[in-house]
């Protein structure tokens with residue numbers, strides 16, 4: 001058997017290492033009598049390039065799990081490794097490393113109202129001072145063109161529709177070439193067509209950059225973008241499946 005030197009010198013390829021690995025994750029809000037456990041023994045692995053949707057009833061713990069994965073909350077029980085960093089008892093430096101490498105998209109676009117579309121996207125690079133301003137400007141402009149807003153570069157959020165604002169949020173999330181996108185109900189505030197446009201854009205841009213996505217959604221209209229759907233109930237993962245569309249496509253092949 002021939003063993004390539006490059007295989008010896010290099011660590012396992014990233015395709016073999018989960019971007020997110022949660023093992024027996026528990027989480028509770030409050031202390032003592034007010035303690036309320038929200039997550040129970042959550043196991044989840046997301047591989048590079050995967051698009052995984054997290055569904056489940058209101059209050060089942062989806063957002064809580066997403067914020068733990070995004071290093072926006074402190075994990076105390078169980079193990080959670082994101083982008084190669086263990087988040088249990090993580091230092092602030094580790095948390096910041098993980099956050100800097102994630103593109104976040106929320107239900108509300110969270111654009112700054114006093115900045116233009118272009119400046120809202122460029123703002124991401126304040127977390128990356130190593131990127132020269134001219135490069136940041138070019139990247140912001142190119143992404144806004146890719147999301148179909150080449151003619152809105154200097155518009156303020158107040159002059160854009162909900163779908164356009166969410167497209168700016170997609171451009172912003174992808175600006176600094178994140179290694180993971182976490183999206184929480186990104187289509188909830190949008191009409192059906194705008195919602196589809198936003199997730200299709202997100203999918204194609206993320207695919208171009210081989211960036212995995214973990215998206216919380218109640219929106220049955222966008223389930224077909226998923227490689228896999230993970231369903232949560234009462235703080236537990238109930239099932240993990242291929243998307244209905246993929247299953248339908250497979251069986252018709």
Ligand SMILES: Nc1ncnc2c1ncn2[C@@H]1O[C@H](COP(=O)(O)OP(=O)(O)OP(=O)(O)O)[C@@H](O)[C@H]1O
Pocket residue numbers: 029030038056057058059060061062063064065
């Ligand atoms: N800061 C908090 N303090 C106390 N309890 C909280 C806090 N945030 C969320 N919860 C509770 O944790 C549970 C899970 O909330 P979470 O937002 O994770 O659910 P979800 O599945 O994302 O719900 P939805 O689909 O409605 O957004 C809920 O019972 C909620 O009331």
